Amino acid sequence: MDNKTITITKDDLATAIRALLPAYNVYAPAGEGERLAFAALDESRLGAINLTGSPVIPPKELLFPRSESLYTLDPETGAATVPEIAESTLIFGVRPCDLRGIENLDAAFLEKGYVDSNYAKRRENTTIIALACVTSPYETCFCESMGGDPLAAKGADVLLTETKAGDAFTAAFQTPKGLQVKLLWDSLAMDCGSAPAMTEGSKPAMTEGSKPAMTGQHNTLRVTKPDDLPQRLMAAFDDPHWAVLSEACLGCGTCSYVCPTCYCFDIDRESGAKEITEYRCWDCCMFSDYSRMAGGHNPRPTKKERLRNRYLHKLAYFDERYGMTLCVGCGRCIAKCPASLDITEVIEWGGGAL
Amino acid sequence: MTKNNGNGNAINSSRTPAVAHDCSCESNPLVPTLCEIIGITEETGDVKTFRLRGTDGQKPFSPMPGQLAMISLPRTGEAMFSITSQGEDWIESSIKRVGELTEDLHDLEVGDILGVRGPYGNHFPVEELKGKNLLFVGGGIGLAPIRSLILYVLDHREDYLRLDVLYGSRSFQDLVFKADLFENWPGLCGTHITVDAEESCWDGHVGFVPNYLEEKAFSPDNCVAVICGPPIMIKFCLDKLAAMGFSKENIITTLEMRMKCGIGKCGRCNIGSKYVCLDGPVFTLAELDELPDEK
Ligand code: SF4
Ligand code: SF4
Ligand code: FES
Secondary structure (H helix, E strand, O other), X not given: OOOOEEEEEHHHHHHHHHOOOOOOEEEEEEOOHHHOEEEEOOHHHHHHEOOOOOOOOOXXXXXXXXXXXXXXXXXXXXXXXXXXXXXXXEEEEEOHHHHHHHXXXXXXXXXXXXXXXXXXXXXXXEEEEEEOOOXXXXXXXXXXXXXXXXXXXOOOOEEEEEEOOOOEEEEEEOOHHHHHHHHHHHHHHHHOOOHHHOEEOOOOOOOHHHOEOOOOEOOOOOOOOOOOHHHHHHHOOOOOHHHHHHOOOOOOOHHHHOOOOOOOEEEEEEEOOOOEXXXXXXXXXXXXXXXXXXXXXXXXOOHHHHHHHHHHHHHHHHHHHHOOOOOOOOOHHHHHOOOOOOHHHHHHHHHHOO | OEEEOOOOOEEEOOOOOOOOEOOOHHHOOOOOEEEEEEEEEEOOOOEEEEEEEEOOOOOOOOOOOOOEEEEEEOOOEEEEEEOOEEOOOOEEEEEEOOOHHHHXXXXXXXXXXXXXXEEEOOOOOOXXXXXXXXXXXXXXHHHHHHHHHHHHHHHOHHHOOOEEEEEEEOOOOOOOOHHHHHHHOOOOOEEEEEEOOOOOOOOOEEOOHHHHHHHHOOOOOOEEEEEEOOHHHHHHHHHHHHHHOOOHHHEEEEOOOXXXXXXXXXXXXXXXXXXXXXXXXXXXXXXXXXXXXOO
């Protein structure tokens, strides 16, 4: 342990988060069961924080909202006004897989030519406090098979890990933004009575019980993903099995909405009398009109082509373009697909193909 | 002049806004700049060419041949079009009426204002084409993207060798850029025009583009073919070009995909790992063969 680590007891979690409220718009998982979601926190909602599960809608929505205005137009002159994106945001409780999802979005939105300005501004203004998965939040989690580590989140500003005794978190500060958080917590330890709970990692308070629980119960779902999966899947491009895989798909789009890496969006406009708003919103490549052109031609006319494109985008195309897999194994799409489609089956099948 | 833009709301086009951008939005690549229509040419019954100049009197941007522009109407939305030509302070795009936005665009008049952003995509490899014979093959509105290259090459005539344009459409009426085809280009390059079926007003060649191409038997020697048109025409022409001895590296075409962002972000226009809006629209046949068959 070094002085970049402190321990926060669970009893003091609310105090620790309260200390962040003046500096950031803080979002954390709150609510119960199906309603668990990243919610904006204020004093009154501190009690609703719930770190036991992982929200169905991943935290990507705080960097890449479901729907956001790109600009507004004056209908009279056509002149455009771009909304300000300036607030300091802090996302608390981001799971390691979702952080890797954000790293996928970073590649898509910030690399290869253009920079997506809305995303870039939000990302810049956002501090991320990750929460290690001492236990897997979903039965369908398979992050370990996808090269993830449920206990690490290198790119996070702060990483919280539940201690073995289960009554506290150790916080590791990993970036300059993370050290800003540490400053706030340090001053808290000095100012208020919670000092004993906010223990500097280097002090003797580090008993056996406050060591991070390194032996959690991790993914039960495992899949074999060979390094040359992209090549194998591409070689199977014309395999009739794609039609079998897609048979049950309803084209509902759930898989994209719950996916921490899906970044495709639609652009449309809403026409008001005084203002025209150009907005973008999440889209899904499983929708039948996704690639239909104005003249009617659709290069992916049936769900077979659409599903193949979706899985190949995740498991081959993105890798080819950005050097990473566009699936972090969060397991949400498997848990939520009404037709029980399972990306691990595609990975297993693709791994055997060639 | 006040003009209805076709969606029930008036754009006051006599009033040029003092500032197109009253904010920091130059930094956002998705925000259009305003352009005024300074000329409209009716090419055919359903194709019009719009000449556009920034409302600030400036050229909106200087595209390379083959590049694209996102053109928008405040109340209807936006779509991607190829830029067919450019001048000192304007760019031109030829637009076929096929859907809601293009309907509304066709209702516009000179003086009306629309939004433009771009230029997007790669472009024809004008450097690599130097010192070559060039064969341009077009069908219908497919001459529009090729025209930007033909005009460029004619502007830099000494850099290129023999030039031939082979172009056809359903009927004489459906031939686009008639002034170029019959007046401007014949002295400067070979022009070989055909229409699909006999008609009284036409005494030129009759027949489909692929057959005419075969008949003409152009030499593949040091020659690059640039082809654009309906998918079915391209398919048959590619067979003919292959039979004539053109290699896949020496056949260039442009792809069309549905597009939304134009900047390689929204994911809409992918073919395999390529985004047509960024990595295309210009590809050699050899490059296309590397991509999944989803065009
Ligand atoms: S969630 Fe399942 S049914 Fe819905 S589009 Fe995705 S794969 Fe198809
Ligand atoms: S594809 Fe499914 S398992 Fe993979 S990251 Fe997306 S939602 Fe999670
Ligand atoms: S149009 Fe958005 S990625 Fe090409």
